[in-house]
Each structure stands twice: as structure tokens, then as C-alpha cells.
Amino acid sequence: MSLLQVRDLEVHFPIKAGTLFQRTVGAVKAVDGVDLDVEAGTTFGLVGESGCGKSTLGRAIMRLTEPTKGSVTLDGQDILALSERKMRAVRRQFQMVFQDPMASLDPRQSVESMLTEPLRAHKFPGGSAAHAKRIRELLDVVGLPESVVNRYPHEFSGGQRQRLGIARALALNPSLIIADEPVSALDVSIQAQVINLLKELQERFSLTYVVIAHDLAVVRHISKTVAVMYLGGIVEQAPAADLYGQPLHPYTRALMSAVPVPDPNVEESRNRILLQGDLPSPANPPAGCRFHTRCPWKQAAKCDTERPALRELPLVAPGHKVACHYAEDILSGKLTPHEVRPEEVALTPAADDPGSIETTEAHVAGGLTPGGPPGAR
């Protein structure tokens, strides 16, 4: 049975307008109807570009951001229904590893204090002697010497800091670890060390990971199952080898072809699918298939009217799901890609930068029908 089940999860952030009486005039649909299952003891990779909602999805699973709809079941228990108090007890079962080990460690907290805190907060059995023993164990499993207990984060290199972040996440013996871009802030030679550490720990403690990352090569290396997100929804999901061997969704194809390969001979002979334009705004996503504005395989029928569901194709490996109306025809070569003119996609406001919030708001206030998430003012 799967350890983690997510059904129809939605996270909508309300957009407010007005200075005195704030009205909700729309919603940023960061996560919009996501289903996923994570098997115990495996790694689930979640990839996508900035603004696609992958981090929000990770936070929503942990209830660090409250989902507006849907269910999250961990080990048979629906955690969205739990009260704050009960939630706190469940929290020890899943922990998070963050991207920037400088920002996620308190600069004024020593290693000892940072690792003792979760033990105290969750009443780890035994007194301070047991806690000290646990800290030594934790440092040992992440490959740091015991002598570092009295040091502070600034005394460590980036890779060592990420090891501390992992030690902190392991403190309470969690079953699920959500790692949000665990290696993207690290140098290449250090990245490999941390990836290997995560793999070794998984085997040793039979951990389950959800790894959120934008680096497709890292995700392939570490994951059993991979899901690709675009604009709040999963567009394709499959066992890693199948997804990378035979990407079915046009977006996945474009994404894979865009990743640079460290081999000049491969680079020379590759067929690149260059996407035009930027990600549309999640406050006003395109109707129908979210990707149709940039899709080189877009067809006149269905694409801009009907949102495709994630479905399994009969011809490919089991467990390979794709959300595209024309996946079969694209696979068989019956449909060929066509030019997408940049002008067609350019008028949608950009979504990947904080600066465009104003644009988004103005855009929404101008044209969207009000209707925020339930419970929003």
C-alpha cells in the first residue's frame, strides 16, 4: 500500500483588491487538482519549472500551507482532517529538507541546540543523556564528526550545512521526508556527495522521499517514480526509466530536450524542442489544456476547451500516465509539431518573478470573475 496518498489537492491563494475593505477578486491556482501515490520506501520525484506549484504542493502535503481542497492520507490517516494538536503528533512522521542550508538553519543556534530542539519538542524518550546520544548517532549517519556539536552554521561549508539539515530532519525517525531542491544550492562536486548520502540513508532507514527539484538529471538518478508538473497540475507521471526513455507529453519532451548534456557529441546531434514564451499566470491559467498556448502539437479541437485528465495509455509501460488528448497520435508520429509564434504566447503575463504580481493583479481585477477558495473573504 502506498504510504502517502494525495487526492484532488488544490491550493488556491486569494487575490485581494481594495485598500480598506479587501475583497477577493480571484485566486492564484498554485496547485490545481493533483493526485499522487507514493509507495513506502521509494523516492517520488516532482519536477517542473519555477512557478509550476511543485514547492507549494510539497508544503501542502505537510500542511505548512493549508490546502483549499482535497485530501492527504499518510499511512491510512487523513491528515487534513486532524486538529492542530493531533497534527503536531503526526508531524514527527514527516520532515522536510530545504533548499538553502544557510537560510534554513538558525545562524545563532549551535548544532547541539538545533538537533536537540526537535527531540525536546516531540518528547523523545530519555533525558538529556539519551538526547546527547541521539545527536551523536545523527551526526554519525550524515558523516559529520562528533566534535562539531558546539559549532554554528557559519563554520560549515554548504555541503556540510545540508548534512546538518538532513540530520535535523532524521532526528525523530520520520517515515517520509520531503526534500525541496535539496542539492540545487550546492556545487557539482558536493551535489553528488549529498545525493549519495540521501540514497544511503534511504536504504538504511527505509525512508520514503518526495524529492522536489528542477534538475531533471538529479531527479532521474534518485527517483523510482517521477511526475512532471506544469502550471499547477501533473502532466505526466511514470516510472523514471519509462518517463525519460519515452516522454509522452509535449511539455515533458520539450523539457527533456532543453536540459544540457555534458557531452559535445550528444549536444551536436540532439533535436531540441524550443518552447516559445514564458509560463502563463497561474491566476488566469489558459482554458483547456494548460500547455496549449505553447504546445508545438496543439490541435484545433479539444486542446483549448477541455482540460485533459491524467490517464494511462494502452501502448506504453504500465503506470505511465499522461494528461494529453493526443498522446497516442503524437507517439505514433501521426501528428507532427508545428511552429508556435512568440506573439501568440507573449501577451500572457509572466509568472516566474515576484515583480509581476502587480501585473497579475491588475490583469485579474480587469477581467476575472470573482470566486476565491472556500473560506476566503
Added chain:
Amino acid sequence: MSLLEVRDLSVTFTRSGQEPVRAVDGVSFDVAAGQSVGIVGESGSGKSVTSLAVMGLLPSRGVQVGGTVTLDGNELTDMDQRALRDIRGRDVAMIFQDPMTSLNPVVTNGRQLVEVLTRHAGLSKGEAKAEAEQLLRRVGIPDPVRRLGEYPHQLSGGMRQRVMIAIAIACRPKLLIADEPTTALDVTIQAQILDLLRTLVAESGCGMIMITHDLGVVAGLCDDVHVMYSGRIVESAGTKDLFARPSHPYTDGLLQSIPRIDDDDPADLLHTIPGSARDTVAWDRGCAFQPRCARAVAECLSGPPAVTELGTPIVPHPVRCLRPVGQDVSLHEGNVAR
């Protein structure tokens, strides 16, 4: 003669009461017209400081720059700031990593472009405006007239980088320096920008220095590569040659430790380089990579390592290593298995 010749460039940062830090040490390389040269290294390797030194953009206080930088026969290193200002933007232009911090947020995109054109190309305001529109079109920005009147925050990251590139190529520079131009961008946008740079270099025949930590970017874009470690170039070669036979243990280790998207049968564990860049040795005492190197021998700590030439005079492939990978000289056994 090459377009750009950098010879024995060194940069030392001095602070009162502290040991001086030599960030760049004896760096030499050439860039020919129409050629893309990659400088690869991890954080702290000195690659960005090298590019700033070439541009003459390092502050004069607390920084000592040695060596020579010659662009098209003119030596830049002993020019005064006034003369340098004429060259920067006109003959040499730079594209920075983060277009949000390198564009002026309170000035419209148009004015930033027009400023370059009036300052360096001597165009009138009207001409400059028309030219600016052409430039935005050339870098693939739809609806350029509207974009010229907007501010940088109204553009997406990829668009901002395009504006940055438009400013850089405005005066048809002879040399373009791109310092991690796509690191802040998503992969699909990165592919667009790299494609644009490739086309621009091919069309205009300018030289380009590409500074990056991403060997994949180098593989797809550069003709020559220099790998930097701890302030020095440790290996230089033509791109294909470098990837076919990486010879410095650092280059080799780096290439092996990158997970590849086209690896159909990934090994369970990745190859790693032990330790971190903090574990280093001063170059005048020995090889800076020695503490992390699996091939290190005692000789590696007896003075600065000599350069071994593995190529030919026409196709050079120098490596700063006593025991290059694949060149098994009968020295003692490798010392380390950590």
C-alpha cells in the same frame, strides 16, 4: 593575433590586518573572433573575478591586478578609467547572471538601451529609439514598442535576460562576456537564451567568453574550455577533446559526478570528489587539488605543479598536473582512498 589575449592575469584582494587572498593566479587564455570560450569552475574558483578583471571592473582599492589583457592590440590593463569607459559597452560588453539586479529598476527598458546607443554609437535619440526597437526584435522580444516603455519588473526572467543581451550587443561589441547568463533561469528558458547567444555569435562574428559552472552548457556552446580550480586554470582544451579525455583529476571527477539525463542505466551511487573546495593547499606549496585527489603522490606537495602538454602545438591540451588521468607515469602508488 587573437582578439583577446590574457597573459598571466592575477588578482589579489588585500585587507588591512589580514592575509591577502589571491583569487586569480597566472591565468592566460586567448579568444579569437567568432569563437566561444568557456571558463568552468565551481564557486570560489575565480572565474567571475577573471571576467571582472578583463572588463576592468574591479575596484581599485584593496585589489591588485597583475598581468596583461590585450583587446585587438590595445592593452586594457594600463588604460585609465575614462578610456576604459569608452571601450566597455562599445568593444566589450557583459551579460550578468541576474538580470533583476543588473538592470536599473527605476528606468524603462527603452531608456537603458537608448543610453548605450547615444553614449557609444553616437546616435541621436530618435535614431537610438528606432535602433532599440530593432534590437529587441532581434533578441526575440514580441511587441517591442510596448516593452520599451515598460520597466524591468514587468518582464519575466527570460525576457529580462533578453533585454540585457540586447543592451550588450547594442554597439556590436567585438567581445561578449557572459557570466552565468542562464543560471537564474528555468531549463526551457535557458535553452532559448543559449540558442540566441549561439546565433548572435555566429551572425556577428564577435568573440564570447562564457563563464559557467555547468559543463552541459559548455558542451553545447563553446569551442574551447578552460577549467579553473582555486584561482588557476588546471586544464585547457578544445571542447570535444576535453570531454573525450578529461585529464586533470578534477575535471575527470567533475564529469563523472554529474548525473546525466541521458544515462539509461544509472549506477546506484554517483562518483564523488571527497572533501570540499575549502580543503586546499596554496599553489606555491603544491597542487591546490591535492587534498581531494585520489591520484595524489608525495611530489604533488613539492612546489607548484608543472604543466604537462598532452596535445600538439596546433591543438594544445595543457594540464596542470603531475599525474594526468590516462597518462600513467610510473610514480609511486596513489596515496589516498578516503
